[in-house]
Amino acid sequence: MKSDVALSPSDFRDTLPTADASGGRRWLYPRETTGRFTRWRTVVAVVLLVALFAGPFVWIDGHPLFLFNILERRFIFFGVPFWPQDFYLVAFGLIAFIVFVALFTVVYGRVWCGWACPQTIFMEMVFRKIEGWIEGDYNARKRLDASPWTTEKVVKKGLKHGVFFLISFAISNTFLAYIIGRDQWLTLITDNPAQHLAGLATIVVFTCVFYLVFAWLREIVCTTICPYGRLQGVLLDKNSLIVAYDYIRGEPRGKRVKNEEVRGKSLRADQPSLFAPTAPKGDCIDCKLCAQVCPMGIDIRNGTQLECINCTACIDVCDSVMDKIERPRGLIRIDSQANIEQGKPFRFTARILAYSGVLLVLLGVIGYLLVSRPVVDVTVLRAPGQLFQRETGGQVSNLYLVEVVNKTYRTLPIRFRLNRVDARLRFVQPLASVPAGELTKGMFFIDLPEKTIRQNSTPLRIDVLAGNEVVDQIETTFLGPVK
Known part of the structure; x- marks a missing residue:
């Protein structure tokens, strides 16, 4: 049932939470929750951080x-090697990932931002923790x-930023190990620095970038640099699950005093409210703790906002307040706008089903391409600038270039076979x-043989065999003279 409870326009924000009246930067100081x-987010963060730092060193x-060697165009995902010839798999994977992100946002809002994004995990679970300890x-x-600036301030600030820089240095080294591999990274940091100036310069540059992000930019990355936050305006609808304030239950908000009636029921039917009936109010006591714990500086009571990353910190602090005043939890909760306004439970909409169908098709295509991917990829091209050559014995020859990519972790015997018995294949150097x-x-x-050539371009098929198994077939053409 729709309620006539509404918020006053004066309750809504009209300024950026990170800007002061003059337009300058307003630094945020979120409270601990x-x-x-919070406990579940901590567990998830620890697991993801361990996976991130261990990834390049697990063999x-x-x-x-994992390996993302962009320089040599070598990629390994979960131990499976990929080459530039497998780029079509990467393209399908990126499309599937985009569809998955859209589907996940439509259904569950920005859970990725608050629970799995490296920016949020490092900022809230590492750098802010260290800042609080110091x-x-x-x-x-x-x-x-x-x-x-006193001695205490210089010491604390110097210690904090020194630790920040060391952590940024560790992150930079980890990302470099993902790119060049564990062994090359170990050589880089243990060998003579003069032999690896480019690699060391890369580490320094990325260390400075990470330090700038976590020591200064912080929430600006989410609101200004990252495009995902702006996408939620077109992805979310009233059926999406988001971190939401139940304004129907919470309004009108205000401090509690004795002998005051509370809208709604008390925590248990057999337990009367602490306050006797006089003037009815909502459950929100306007303590503003939900705004004080927000790492993005917003007040969730103003509704869904660009800056909200679904970190759920406001839910935990609001639940603790509800416990103290003996009201039911969930004044701020994960819910859909439709359920808050009209009492409609979550349901699968046509849009969700459409996204799910497209995602399943893409995953099926990717699965099929992975299973059917050949272990050897062969490229044969006619040598540029060459037509044909007449050889002794009435033979005509064409010169070809061949590239063979072994996508396995074992040496493969390789041989080539032509589909014509009168054709002969001879390598310049044995392969x-x-x-x-x-x-x-x-x-x-x-x-x-020249006498068997009937056209300028004769089609040929080359079978590529690994052992006795045909692993690839190449279609090419043979140029020859026609009388």
């Missing part, structure tokens, strides 16, 4: 679990920033095997 969602059967709670941090996980190049001639 405790509660069930299986002598090979890394400078104190949110009030102490405010006083320290407002105070003149009998391809090393594991490497690209091998070669050149070969194909000879055909």
Whole structure:
């Protein structure tokens, strides 16, 4: 049932939470929170941080679990190697990921931002924790920033930023290890620095970037730099699950006094409210703790906002307040706007089903392409600038270039077979095997008797065999003279 409870226009914000009246930067000092969602977020953050830092150093059967070597165009996902020839798989994967993000946002809002985004995890679970340990709670941090430069302030600020820089250095090294691999990274940091100036300069640059992000930019990354936050305006609807304030139950808000009636029921039917009936009020006591714990500086009571990252800190602090005043939890909760306004429970809409269908099709296509992906990828091209050559014995030859990519972790014997019995294939240099996980190049001639050539361009098929198994088939053409 729709309620006539509404918020006054004066309750809504008309300024940026990170800007002061003059348009300058307003520094945020979020309070620490405790509660069930905070505990679960901490567990998720620890798992993801361990996975992130361990990723480039976990090897299986002598090979890394992850590698994103952009320079050499080598990629390994969960131990499976990918080459530039597999780019179509990456394209399908990116499309599926975008659809998944859209679907997930339509249904669950910005859970990624608050629970799994590296920016949020490092900022809230690492850098802010360290800041609190060194400078104190949110009030102490405010006083320290407002105070003149004393010995205590210099020591605390210097220690904090020194630790920030060291953590940024560790993050930079980890990301570099993902790119160049564990062994090359170890060589980089243990060898003579003069031999690796480019790599060391890269580490310094990325260390400075990470330090700037977490020591200064902070929430600006989410509101200004990252485009995902702005997408939620077109992805969310009234059926999406979001962190929402139940204004129907909470309004009108105000401080509680004795002998005052509370709208709604008390926590238990057999337990009367602490306040006797006089003037009815909502459950919100306007303590403003939900705004004080928000890492983005917003007041969730103003509704869904661009800055909200669904971190659920406001839910935990509001639940603790409801417990103290003996009111039911959930004044701020994960719910849909439709359920708050009209009491409609969550349901699968046509849009959600459409996104799900597209996602399942894409996942099916990716699965099929992964299963059917050949273990050897062969590219054959006619040598540029070459037509044909007449050889002795009435033979005509064409020169070809070949590239063979071994996508496995074992050396593969390789041989080539033509589909014509009168054709002969001869390599300039022998090519009998391809090393594991490497690209091998070669050149070969194909000879055909001139008397059998009936057209300028004769189609040929080259079978590529690994052992006795045909792993690839190449269609090419043979140029020859026609009388």
